[in-house]
Amino acid sequence: MALQSNVPPGELGEKWTKYRSSMPLVAPNNKRRIEVIIVGTGLAGGAAAATLGELGYKVKVFTFHDSPRRAHSIAAQGGINAAKNYQNDGDSVYRLFYDTIKGGDYRSREANVHRLAEVSVNIIDQAVAQGVPFAREYGGLLANRSFGGVQVSRTFYARGQTGQQLLLGAYQSLSRQVSLGNVTMYNRHEMVDVVKIDGKARGIIARNLLTGELERHGAHAVVLGTGGYGNVFYLSTNAMNSNVSAAWRAVKKGAYMANPCFTQIHPTCIPVSGEYQSKLTLMSESLRNDGRVWVPKNQEDAKAIREGRKTGLDIPEADRDYYLERRYPAFGNLVPRDVASRAAKTACDEGLGVSPTGLAVYLDFADAIQRYGKSQATTLNETNASAARIRELGTAVVAEKYGNLFEMYEKITGENPYVMPMKIYPAVHYTMGGLWVDYNLQTNVPGLFAAGEANFSDHGANRLGASALMQGLADGYFVLPYTIGTFLANEIRTPMIDPNGKEFMEAEKAVADRITRVMGVQGNQSVESFHRRLGKYMWDYCGMARNADGLAKGRELIRELREEFYRDVFVPGTADEYNPELEKALRVADFLELGELMMVDALDRNESCGGHFREEYQTPEGEALRRDDEYTYVSAWEWDDNQPILHKENLEFENVELKTRSYK
Amino acid sequence: MSADNMKLTLKIWRQKNANAKGHFDTHTLDGVTSHMSFLEMLDVLNEQIIQEKKEPVAFEHDCREGICGTCSLVINGYPHGPQQGTTTCQLHMRHFKDGDTITIEPWRSAAFPIVKDLVVNRDSFDRIIQAGGYISVNTGQAQDGNAIPIEKDVANEAMDAATCIGCGACVAACPNASAMLFTSAKVSHLAHMPQGEVEASQRAIRMVEQHDAEGFGRCSNITACEAECPKEISVEHIARLNREYLSASVGSDK
Ligand SMILES: Cc1cc2nc3c(=O)[nH]c(=O)nc-3n(C[C@H](O)[C@H](O)[C@H](O)COP(=O)(O)OP(=O)(O)OC[C@H]3O[C@@H](n4cnc5c(N)ncnc54)[C@H](O)[C@@H]3O)c2cc1C
Numbered sequence: 001m002a003l004q005s006n007v008p009p010g011e012l013g014e015k016w017t018k019y020r021s022s023m024p025l026v027a028p029n030n031k032r033r034i035e036v037i038i039v040g041t042g043l044a045g046g047a048a049a050a051t052l053g054e055l056g057y058k059v060k061v062f063t064f065h066d067s068p069r070r071a072h073s074i075a076a077q078g079g080i081n082a083a084k085n086y087q088n089d090g091d092s093v094y095r096l097f098y099d100t101i102k103g104g105d106y107r108s109r110e111a112n113v114h115r116l117a118e119v120s121v122n123i124i125d126q127a128v129a130q131g132v133p134f135a136r137e138y139g140g141l142l143a144n145r146s147f148g149g150v151q152v153s154r155t156f157y158a159r160g161q162t163g164q165q166l167l168l169g170a171y172q173s174l175s176r177q178v179s180l181g182n183v184t185m186y187n188r189h190e191m192v193d194v195v196k197i198d199g200k201a202r203g204i205i206a207r208n209l210l211t212g213e214l215e216r217h218g219a220h221a222v223v224l225g226t227g228g229y230g231n232v233f234y235l236s237t238n239a240m241n242s243n244v245s246a247a248w249r250a251v252k253k254g255a256y257m258a259n260p261c262f263t264q265i266h267p268t269c270i271p272v273s274g275e276y277q278s279k280l281t282l283m284s285e286s287l288r289n290d291g292r293v294w295v296p297k298n299q300e301d302a303k304a305i306r307e308g309r310k311t312g313l314d315i316p317e318a319d320r321d322y323y324l325e326r327r328y329p330a331f332g333n334l335v336p337r338d339v340a341s342r343a344a345k346t347a348c349d350e351g352l353g354v355s356p357t358g359l360a361v362y363l364d365f366a367d368a369i370q371r372y373g374k375s376q377a378t379t380l381n382e383t384n385a386s387a388a389r390i391r392e393l394g395t396a397v398v399a400e401k402y403g404n405l406f407e408m409y410e411k412i413t414g415e416n417p418y419v420m421p422m423k424i425y426p427a428v429h430y431t432m433g434g435l436w437v438d439y440n441l442q443t444n445v446p447g448l449f450a451a452g453e454a455n456f457s458d459h460g461a462n463r464l465g466a467s468a469l470m471q472g473l474a475d476g477y478f479v480l481p482y483t484i485g486t487f488l489a490n491e492i493r494t495p496m497i498d499p500n501g502k503e504f505m506e507a508e509k510a511v512a513d514r515i516t517r518v519m520g521v522q523g524n525q526s527v528e529s530f531h532r533r534l535g536k537y538m539w540d541y542c543g544m545a546r547n548a549d550g551l552a553k554g555r556e557l558i559r560e561l562r563e564e565f566y567r568d569v570f571v572p573g574t575a576d577e578y579n580p581e582l583e584k585a586l587r588v589a590d591f592l593e594l595g596e597l598m599m600v601d602a603l604d605r606n607e608s609c610g611g612h613f614r615e616e617y618q619t620p621e622g623e624a625l626r627r628d629d630e631y632t633y634v635s636a637w638e639w640d641d642n643q644p645i646l647h648k649e650n651l652e653f654e655n656v657e658l659k660t661r662s663y664k
Numbered sequence: 665m666s667a668d669n670m671k672l673t674l675k676i677w678r679q680k681n682a683n684a685k686g687h688f689d690t691h692t693l694d695g696v697t698s699h700m701s702f703l704e705m706l707d708v709l710n711e712q713i714i715q716e717k718k719e720p721v722a723f724e725h726d727c728r729e730g731i732c733g734t735c736s737l738v739i740n741g742y743p744h745g746p747q748q749g750t751t752t753c754q755l756h757m758r759h760f761k762d763g764d765t766i767t768i769e770p771w772r773s774a775a776f777p778i779v780k781d782l783v784v785n786r787d788s789f790d791r792i793i794q795a796g797g798y799i800s801v802n803t804g805q806a807q808d809g810n811a812i813p814i815e816k817d818v819a820n821e822a823m824d825a826a827t828c829i830g831c832g833a834c835v836a837a838c839p840n841a842s843a844m845l846f847t848s849a850k851v852s853h854l855a856h857m858p859q860g861e862v863e864a865s866q867r868a869i870r871m872v873e874q875h876d877a878e879g880f881g882r883c884s885n886i887t888a889c890e891a892e893c894p895k896e897i898s899v900e901h902i903a904r905l906n907r908e909y910l911s912a913s914v915g916s917d918k
Pocket residue numbers: 039040041042043044045046062063064065068070071072073074075076077078079080162163189190191192225226227228237238239242243245246282284429430451452453454465466467468469470472
């Protein structure tokens with residue numbers, strides 16, 4: 001099937017406005033007779049549910065969490081971008097669009113990204129109206145900071161808890177719709193299958209996690225706002241329960257998975273400390289505004305630090321290599337994430353790592369503390385401030401900006417980052433890949449939509465910081481509620497979907513069989529141990545640097561692991577009760593297929609772009625070598641147990657000239 | 665810092681489901697290191713239990729970085745453990761020592777029924793928010809974000825209240841099992857913002873009514889909630905709630 005992006009005609013800057021005003025609408029009286037299922041209550045799902053409820057649709061919302069407010073979006077720290085240009089520093093919708101396309105290494109769809117930049121400004125207004133307590137300047141206006149990969153200050157934030165505050169805004173709007181009776185909320189319900197009737201998505205099978213009961217729910221359309229799949233790597237910054245199953249179940253029902261190998265490895269995370277490690281913790285990218293990244297210049301110093309004979313404080317200025325500032329003078333510590341991560345790996349590969357495992361670099365705030373301290377002293381007219389006083393003042397400024405992150409770091413590592421430079425290392429953070437969707441956010445399965453991190457749409461091969469919150473809320477508040485009308489306008493005569501129909505009964509039976517199968521193995525290894533092994537294969541062969549041999553090997557290893565899983569996994573308890581091990585087993589089973597597809601995708605893409613770095617394709621300086629002649633397309637994969645099938649969507653660039661990204 | 669090969673005795677509350685009778689089970693665990701988080705220590709225990717083909721201890725968690733509000737353990741009698749301003753998932757084993765006995769229990773409150781072992785049901789919190797914990801604005805109705813300046817300090821105070829993670833430790837800490845700290849944090853956050861002021865009194869009344877209907881107890885100013893709150897939400901917000909509540913009951917705008 002040829003992939004239709006359904007991008008409307010017209011000038012880039014006018015497409016969305018024109019399209020939106022000519023889109024078919026569903027009349028209010030008809031909306032009340034149309035049901036929409038939304039899976040997920042993160043920024044994307046939560047915002048979409050609230051808005052569709054306000055518009056008058058009958059909405060049912062599902063989350064596997066115990067409350068909509070727990071969605072993984074809650075953990076986002078740094079901020080959200082918007083082209084408000086409140087700082088008058090030359091920002092504009094076009095610049096945000098351009099930065100995002102370039103940051104994504106020219107692997108995203110122009111029209112989608114432009115729309116995202118356009119609606120970004122509405123998001124901030126909406127959030128303020130909901131009472132989101134964004135950071136403010138003394139004059140009472142909204143404050144901004146800058147993030148990696150850009151040269152303007154367009155990131156809005158609420159301390160280091162921006163995701164929390166934006167999610168609570170969406171959650172509160174959703175709660176209001178629940179109280180008004182427009183939305184029915186199903187907590188602790190996990191979607192375990194999509195149900196299709198005559199080729200269209202018409203409902204889901206959900207497992208009530210408290211009782212284990214399978215439930216059938218029908219609707220005229222289904223929206224997945226189910227987040228990303230970074231946990232395929234086992235260790236990632238994602239919440240422990242984030243998983244791919246909702247999207248993967250859609251794939252098994254014929255939806256295509258786009259660019260699955262495009263994974264973002266975030267440069268600033270707390271390094272791994274031991275075998276028992278369950279997850280990795282992000283230190284927000286906003287820290288790179290003020291922190292300087294460095295390693296010792298020589299290996300002896302690095303070795304002494306690793307062995308505990310020296311600390312970072314013992315290394316004199318002249319013996320430090322601020323390698324990002326050296327290699328990328330124009331952007332310095334604010335280069336995009338993929339570039340910063342690879343540079344950290346290079347430094348550690350050269351034996352310059354500074355933690356006992358050898359896998360860590362420094363992020364140092366000493367200079368920032370000095371700089372802010374001096375400036376505060378001047379403001380306060382303390383012309384003779386002592387060094388200690390300057391430190392104190394500077395520390396207070398840094399604490400106000402990043403206090404909760406520093407606290408988080410200290411809780412985890414036991415080290416005080418105001419004194420000792422932080423140790424950081426890259427970790428899996430975000431997945432640019434996801435369900436293939438057209439301009440309307442509809443997958444190739446009619447009636448099945450995907451929003452937020454679950455779709456592939458806007459970030460190409462690399463996402464810029466503070467752009468996921470923007471995309472989730474853009475999709476949820478301002479795009480999907482309208483574009484879903486293009487499908488629903490043709491459904492006003494479709495009666496309520498009967499959840500007792502044949503398709504529902506068959507789907508439910510298939511799920512029950514799947515559960516019986518994993519429960520029935522009664523082998524010797526825990527679900528967790530399989531997940532951990534899968535993660536290691538993914539990191540070793542499909543991580544920060546990939547090559548053809550490794551990917552082929554990784555694929556084989558995963559196929560073997562999958563076979564072993566169905567032979568030797570042990571799931572305790574029963575299926576008709578609250579059973580977190582069973583939940584995990586079903587999710588890991590899906591990861592074991594997705595992991596293979598990621599290897600296949602990475603192997604197919606014989607170029608380096610963004611987060612996808614193929615060792616065979618690099619410049620003499622070790623930078624990513626894109627191959628635009630052959631790979632300017634989206635890889636949309638149809639799953640097949642033996643050999644997944646590739647469908648291509650060619651990317652047309654009419655407004656932006658493809659260039660080699662340079663941050664030098 | 666403690667040793668890197670600790671042996672611990674764990675007394676853990678086990679309860680098959682909401683209706684079953686619960687009891688403490690004792691487990692011993694070797695090889696615990698100071699870098700582990702408390703929940704990673706429980707992961708190791710669960711792996712050991714699974715190897716014995718038994719049922720692992722059910723406990724809830726998700727972000728493991730102190731922001732989602734999912735984790736919920738009473739550790740040695742303290743909700744979220746003895747560390748101030750710390751969630752269970754942020755607690756690390758460096759605060760324990762070799763040979764320690766640690767008691768682990770669920771939140772205990774009639775309004776938080778036990779699901780299994782250490783897992784409780786906190787739907788009651790959602791219903792309190794649904795009763796009025798929002799600003800009544802539809803998508804697309806907003807004016808420019810900078811149209812109403814908000815004093816930096818006021819925004820900061822609102823943010824202090826808004827950092828509540830909805831974990832329920834305040835309820836677990838309170839002898840009356842009151843959820844006033846949670847409820848007041850939302851009332852106070854929204855009342856601080858000019859956008860939320862309009863509905864402030866009605867919001868307070870509706871949320872308190874729902875709070876009482878859920879079976880949470882009355883607040884009698886014991887302030888144990890503040891001491892155990894991982895986000896250090898201040899009881900001053902309860903005073904703010906009371907002001908909003910009174911002004912509404914006294915005023916005629918009901
Ligand atoms: C630590 C961290 C910090 C970050 N910081 C930033 C930042 O500063 N700025 C930024 O822009 N981005 C940031 N991001 C990225 C951003 O937070 C996410 O990409 C975004 O929040 C995803 O939102 P979402 O709505 O798509 O999905 P999520 O918030 O992950 O929500 C998924 C929802 O789907 C539900 N769900 C999933 N599967 C099922 C199923 N089968 N059945 C039922 N329900 C299901 C879940 O219960 C949940 O409600 C950060 C990410 C991390 C990990």
